[in-house]
Amino acid sequence: xxxxxxxxxxxxxxxxxxxxxxxxxxxxxxxxxxxxxxxxxxxxxxxxxxxxxxxxxxxxxxxxxxxxxxxxxxxxxxxxxxxxxxxxxxxxxxxxxxxxxxxxxxxxxxxxxxxxxxxxxxxxxxxxxxxxxxxxxxxxxxxxxxxxxxxxxxxxxxxxxxxxxxxxxxxxxxxxxxxxxxxxxxxxxxxxxxxxxxxxxxxxxxxxxxxxxxxxxxxxxxxxxxxxxxxxxxxxxxxxxxxxxxxxxxxxxxxxxxxxxxxxxxxxxxxxxxxxxxxxxxxxxxxxxxxxxxxxxxxxxxxxxxxxxxxxxxxxxxxxxxxxxxxxxxxxxxxxxxxxxxxxxxxxxxxxxxxxxxxxxxxxxxxxxxxxxxxxxxxxxxxxxxxxxxxxxxxxxxxxxxxxxxxxxx
Amino acid sequence: xxxxxxxxxxxxxxxxxxxxxxxxxxxxxxxxxxxxxxxxxxxxxxxxxxxxxxxxxxxxxxxxxxxxxxxxxxxxxxxxxxxxxxxxxxxxxxxxxxxxxxxxxxxxxxxxxxxxxxxxxxxxxxxxxxxxxxxxxxxxxxxxxxxxxxxxxxxxxxxxxxxxxxxxxxxxxxxxxxxxxxxxxxxxxxxxxxxxxxxxxxxxxxxxxxxxxxxxxxxxxxxxxxxxxxxxxxxxxxxxxxxxxxxxxxxxxxxxxxxxxxxxxxxxxxxxxxxxxxxxxxxxxxxxxxxxxxxxxxxxxxxxxxxxxxxxxxxxxxxxxxxxxxxxxxxxxxxxxxxxxxxxxxxxxxxxxxxxxxxxxxxxxx
Numbered sequence: 001x002x003x004x005x006x007x008x009x010x011x012x013x014x015x016x017x018x019x020x021x022x023x024x025x026x027x028x029x030x031x032x033x034x035x036x037x038x039x040x041x042x043x044x045x046x047x048x049x050x051x052x053x054x055x056x057x058x059x060x061x062x063x064x065x066x067x068x069x070x071x072x073x074x075x076x077x078x079x080x081x082x083x084x085x086x087x088x089x090x091x092x093x094x095x096x097x098x099x100x101x102x103x104x105x106x107x108x109x110x111x112x113x114x115x116x117x118x119x120x121x122x123x124x125x126x127x128x129x130x131x132x133x134x135x136x137x138x139x140x141x142x143x144x145x146x147x148x149x150x151x152x153x154x155x156x157x158x159x160x161x162x163x164x165x166x167x168x169x170x171x172x173x174x175x176x177x178x179x180x181x182x183x184x185x186x187x188x189x190x191x192x193x194x195x196x197x198x199x200x201x202x203x204x205x206x207x208x209x210x211x212x213x214x215x216x217x218x219x220x221x222x223x224x225x226x227x228x229x230x231x232x233x234x235x236x237x238x239x240x241x242x243x244x245x246x247x248x249x250x251x252x253x254x255x256x257x258x259x260x261x262x263x264x265x266x267x268x269x270x271x272x273x274x275x276x277x278x279x280x281x282x283x284x285x286x287x288x289x290x291x292x293x294x295x296x297x298x299x300x301x302x303x304x305x306x307x308x309x310x311x312x313x314x315x316x317x318x319x320x321x322x323x324x325x326x327x328x329x330x331x332x333x334x335x336x337x338x339x340x341x342x343x344x345x346x347x348x349x350x351x352x353x354x355x356x357x358x359x360x361x362x363x364x365x366x367x368x369x370x371x372x373x374x375x376x377x378x379x380x381x382x383x384x385x386x387x388x389x390x391x392x393x394x395x396x397x398x399x400x401x402x403x404x405x406x407x408x409x410x
Numbered sequence: 411x412x413x414x415x416x417x418x419x420x421x422x423x424x425x426x427x428x429x430x431x432x433x434x435x436x437x438x439x440x441x442x443x444x445x446x447x448x449x450x451x452x453x454x455x456x457x458x459x460x461x462x463x464x465x466x467x468x469x470x471x472x473x474x475x476x477x478x479x480x481x482x483x484x485x486x487x488x489x490x491x492x493x494x495x496x497x498x499x500x501x502x503x504x505x506x507x508x509x510x511x512x513x514x515x516x517x518x519x520x521x522x523x524x525x526x527x528x529x530x531x532x533x534x535x536x537x538x539x540x541x542x543x544x545x546x547x548x549x550x551x552x553x554x555x556x557x558x559x560x561x562x563x564x565x566x567x568x569x570x571x572x573x574x575x576x577x578x579x580x581x582x583x584x585x586x587x588x589x590x591x592x593x594x595x596x597x598x599x600x601x602x603x604x605x606x607x608x609x610x611x612x613x614x615x616x617x618x619x620x621x622x623x624x625x626x627x628x629x630x631x632x633x634x635x636x637x638x639x640x641x642x643x644x645x646x647x648x649x650x651x652x653x654x655x656x657x658x659x660x661x662x663x664x665x666x667x668x669x670x671x672x673x674x675x676x677x678x679x680x681x682x683x684x685x686x687x688x689x690x691x692x693x694x695x696x697x698x699x700x701x702x703x704x705x706x707x708x709x710x711x712x713x714x715x716x717x718x719x720x721x722x723x724x725x726x727x728x729x730x731x732x733x734x735x736x737x738x739x740x741x742x743x744x745x746x747x748x749x750x751x752x753x754x755x756x757x758x759x760x761x762x763x764x765x766x767x768x769x770x771x772x773x774x775x776x
Contacts, residue, residue: 001412001413001414001415001479001692001695001696001699002411002412002696003411003413003696004411004412005411009411076411262774265767265770265771265774279767279771282760282764285763285764285767286760286763286764288766288767288770289710289714289762289763289764289766289767290714290718290763292711292714292766292767292770293686293690293711293714293715293718293766294686294715296689296690296693296711296715297685297686297687297689297690297715298686298689299689300413300689300690300692300693301685301686301689303411303413303689303692303693304413304414304689304692306411306413307411307412307413307414308414310411310412318685321681321682321685321686324682325682325686377671377675379678380671380674380675380678380679381671381674381675381678383678383681383682384668384674384675384677384678385674387681388650388654388677388678388681389654389658390654390657390658390666390668390669390673390674390677391658391665391666391668391669392669393669393671394665394669
């Protein structure tokens with residue numbers, strides 16, 4: 001065992017470090033930026049500028065084919081880039097879905113002429129993409145979605161509603177899965193497209209979240225016309241294409257969100273219990289130790305994944321562990337930190353409260369972490385079924401034409 | 411980045427797993443459980459012959475010189491098999507203490523015999539309830555003669571040599587070494603009858619001093635914590651596999667119980683705890699091999715994580731089995747007993763959690 005880079009990895013790391021030092025500010029000593037989940041116009045502009053800088057320097061789309069501006073690098077170099085970038089203050093939140101999920105799906109299914117048109121502008125950040133999957137009636141049970149597409153000559157006409165679409169209000173294009181045949185069982189009647197978000201008939205309405213931010217959207221479709229040439233995969237094969245997108249989601253290993261356990265340690269040094277620093281309290285220490293063990297366990301699980309990647313292996317469903325553990329840990333640490341503050345923890349005015357209101361902010365944003373991108377319950381099903389080999393759930397809708405499946409209490 | 415065991419060590423692990431699945435069957439473990447034998451002596455001889463006990467002992471002292479990563483992969487298999495042998499007491503504690511704190515002469519005298527299994531070692535730390543802390547040590551050595559009682563001592567009833575934690579003439583706690591021939595001892599009934607435990611009464615027993623004070627004691631415990639973590643990881647994985655197999659075989663309401671989310675999510679949680687523990691144990695293995703300055707914190711982290719994983723897996727394995735899991739005849743309780751034996755043997759979870767935070771604070775202050 002060793003933690004050393006290969007000579008090739010070390011050279012790449014140095015190259016990344018040089019690029020970042022020249023173009024970004026190191027994080028150390030800088031007040032943390034708390035992402036409330038929304039980007040304002042300034043934030044969007046900063047993201048766009050950074051993405052262009054990164055792409056022009058050859059650090060965007062590292063694993064992508066060279067013809068689209070990538071380097072055809074091993075995934076381990078992407079991990080190294082991410083590790084290094086994490087030490088710098090860089091604007092985030094606009095391209096993760098487009099470059100992480102939408103464009104990889106396009107590369108698997110779209111025609112060459114479309115790839116030539118769309119991939120490079122996406123990589124440079126000139127065009128933003130979103131993923132139109134979830135619906136009011138299709139969340140964890142995504143294949144129960146109801147948005148319809150009907151054929152009209154060389155086009156399709158889309159009607160229906162998507163929801164929880166991150167960044168739809170900032171997006172130029174989107175990938176979408178819709179129902180083209182309600183007379184067959186649910187997985188068999190779906191078809192996949194990409195579309196222009198400025199198409200007539202699309203109405204994007206930001207959702208006011210419990211945290212106060214507006215990052216997710218409802219997207220309404222009224223007679224939206226999409227050419228058949230923008231279909232990805234065959235008619236009726238939309239579920240299979242969706243799985244390609246969802247696989248890439250699992251590869252996008254999420255880093256821990258703050259507050260992390262070190263933030264809790266720092267907080268418990270400042271706060272007092274029985275006249276002594278809270279960090280000396282036995283109950284507090286046990287909680288810190290448990291979270292530290294979990295946090296380190298994830299870090300070293302990531303190292304094991306990196307090792308597998310550098311040997312050319314592909315990480316599988318076992319990667320679900322990261323978000324499952326991180327999301328609850330963040331929520332629990334936030335809540336416990338506030339408990340230690342006592343009534344003062346109620347105050348979100350960041351001039352008065354501890355750690356720039358990091359704990360208060362995380363209390364309100366963390367519930368979404370446990371739901372978005374596969375809920376805790378779905379991730380446990382994935383581990384149980386695909387890692388441990390337990391049987392799938394018995395489904396009441398199996399083999400039944402979609403339009404005969406019960407949809408609510410009668 | 412190469413955060414995995416080498417192909418050679420993976421091969422060693424597979425061989426050990428195959429060997430133990432044939433030679434350390436539940437029937438063998440149950441001979442100790444039912445009191446037909448104190449420990450699996452035949453198995454112990456074979457393990458010694460294959461060089462497992464001395465895996466991390468240098469060849470110059472009669473070991474196999476496989477290094478600590480080798481001992482780690484073997485520990486995992488010992489744990490998976492709930493092996494009724496004094497492996498940890500001899501290899502992770504007694505031999506390690508002599509290697510760490512002994513003189514060259516002491517190493518030459520004892521390590522070859524420990525390595526081949528001809529002498530069993532034990533680590534006499536406890537004096538009843540408490541934590542592994544200096545205040546808990548009352549046994550005292552004056553003029554080379556030791557007085558005091560130690561209990562429970564894992565494998566104390568079958569060991570030929572003991573490494574003892576006691577105070578010297580000036581009252582400083584440290585490590586001592588004693589040949590146990592002639593020492594008064596009696597076996598204790600414990601939660602885990604598949605491992606021998608005894609009370610040792612030293613009444614002016616001649617002992618030799620090993621080097622180092624409490625620092626040496628803590629160093630032995632830290633290093634052993636990583637090796638025990640691998641045993642716990644092996645045991646936890648065995649429980650998860652057992653629970654998974656039962657959930658596939660057992661039908662209720664016309665379907666395998668493993669198709670119910672109540673069972674699936676329980677097993678997913680066991681898997682998550684196991685993977686976190688495994689990753690922390692791997693870091694410990696690296697720290698052992700590299701003798702990293704970070705080793706104490708890595709050890710406490712691995713220990714906390716592995717104890718949690720094995721306790722969770724062993725209790726939820728019983729729960730997944732339902733009533734049959736609570737019977738003497740089904741093997742669930744072998745793991746449940748062993749998980750508590752391993753959790754208590756070198757300091758329980760609360761102790762290691764406090765130590766972890768102490769170390770975290772020291773690191774952050776640096």
